[in-house]
Amino acid sequence: MVRKTNSEVNLVNDSISILGGGSWGCALASMLSKEGKDVTLWVRSHSQYEEMVKEKTNKKYLPGIIIPDSLKVTNDLEEAVVNRDIITLAVPTNNIRELLTTLKPIINKNQILVNLAKGIEENTDLRISDICNQILPDNKYCAISGPSHAEEVVINIPTAVVCASVDNKVAEYVQDIFTTSSFRIYTNQDLIGVELGGALKNIIALGAGISDGVGFGDNTKAALMTRGLYEIAKLGAAMGANPDTFSGLAGVGDLIVTCTSMHSRNRKAGILIGQGYSLTDATNKVGMVVEGVKTTKAAYHLSQKLNIEMPITNEIYSILYLGADVKISATRLMGREMKYERDILDFYKG
Numbered sequence: 001m002v003r004k005t006n007s008e009v010n011l012v013n014d015s016i017s018i019l020g021g022g023s024w025g026c027a028l029a030s031m032l033s034k035e036g037k038d039v040t041l042w043v044r045s046h047s048q049y050e051e052m053v054k055e056k057t058n059k060k061y062l063p064g065i066i067i068p069d070s071l072k073v074t075n076d077l078e079e080a081v082v083n084r085d086i087i088t089l090a091v092p093t094n095n096i097r098e099l100l101t102t103l104k105p106i107i108n109k110n111q112i113l114v115n116l117a118k119g120i121e122e123n124t125d126l127r128i129s130d131i132c133n134q135i136l137p138d139n140k141y142c143a144i145s146g147p148s149h150a151e152e153v154v155i156n157i158p159t160a161v162v163c164a165s166v167d168n169k170v171a172e173y174v175q176d177i178f179t180t181s182s183f184r185i186y187t188n189q190d191l192i193g194v195e196l197g198g199a200l201k202n203i204i205a206l207g208a209g210i211s212d213g214v215g216f217g218d219n220t221k222a223a224l225m226t227r228g229l230y231e232i233a234k235l236g237a238a239m240g241a242n243p244d245t246f247s248g249l250a251g252v253g254d255l256i257v258t259c260t261s262m263h264s265r266n267r268k269a270g271i272l273i274g275q276g277y278s279l280t281d282a283t284n285k286v287g288m289v290v291e292g293v294k295t296t297k298a299a300y301h302l303s304q305k306l307n308i309e310m311p312i313t314n315e316i317y318s319i320l321y322l323g324a325d326v327k328i329s330a331t332r333l334m335g336r337e338m339k340y341e342r343d344i345l346d347f348y349k350g
């Protein structure tokens, strides 16, 4: 394949800026810089910055990991952004708007935005590309999504993800720059599907965790994942995604890892809720962003607005926001009208 060069996308030095020093930003920045890429990581918190520079650790977000000397870490946003070809957003979905607003006077229109966050914005129900389009409409945009827990990527465990952009040249350029021997990237032009796959799987992962926490079994989790994927694809299709995208890494791939991995923040929060913790106590105990919580509310609103039947999402919304009892929710799901499975098969046949 002929690779895209930076001159084809009006760029100069293939340098990467990663904004956000939580688990994903720090893991990706560390892994890429160890592979010889030119990476600068911006960390907002001064104490975290000092820890990363002086002690070479990020104990809260990536315990046990040594920050490589090759990684440039800064506490100065302008220093992180100026002259970098790629500006990577690695903060939670509901902090993206604030970050972009701060970036607006610093960024130039040739710099490519690469979003790593997986969610739908609370109250607006917007995808992250929509938010970027509102605030920085002139910048090219792509999203990297797929099964990629930070704890594994940072120690070079083989991982495959998708880079989605409506502009394939941009997706291929970013694919080229971010690819390493342990981080394989596919491109996809279905930006809506890739963004929604990454956001909506977090709802089902919360459900899988709740199911584990309350003591249900593997059968239950497989049912939640299969029927959950169908809900994701139905809402996605109604929002303009290609349903096939949900059979790929950003769909079923990420759903599998998030519903089953011991690293998943969404699954961990779900387990705690299933064990009887309140939503607030569960998310505080996880200590990192649990994107599925706010995305559940957004998906619930979208399903009502677009008239898409999403029974699992509705029950997770009821558990999180209306205090529904988990076992009563399960009884409601099990007692729904009997039907042929053909609904899924017909949906995928189109």
Ligand SMILES: NC(=O)c1ccc[n+]([C@@H]2O[C@H](COP(=O)([O-])OP(=O)(O)OC[C@H]3O[C@@H](n4cnc5c(N)ncnc54)[C@H](O)[C@@H]3O)[C@@H](O)[C@H]2O)c1
Pocket: 019, 020, 021, 022, 023, 024, 025, 044, 045, 061, 090, 091, 092, 093, 095, 096, 098, 099, 116, 117, 118, 119, 148, 149, 150, 151, 287, 288, 289, 291
């Ligand atoms: N952790 C993973 O394995 C992983 C993998 C793929 C995608 N993601 C996605 O990446 C996004 C970030 O997740 P994470 O796991 O790194 O979260 P995290 O909770 O570990 O860290 C979030 C970081 O963002 C910082 N932050 C918040 N608001 C900010 C702002 N306005 N400006 C600057 N910094 C700000 C926080 O201080 C924190 O350091 C989420 O959408 C998540 O779904 C995470």
Ligand SMILES: O=P(O)(O)OC[C@H](O)CO
Pocket: 118, 146, 147, 148, 149, 202, 205, 254, 257, 258, 263, 264, 265, 266, 267, 289, 290, 291
């Ligand atoms: O740890 P989670 O549940 O936030 O999931 C992280 C990534 O999305 C997994 O691909």
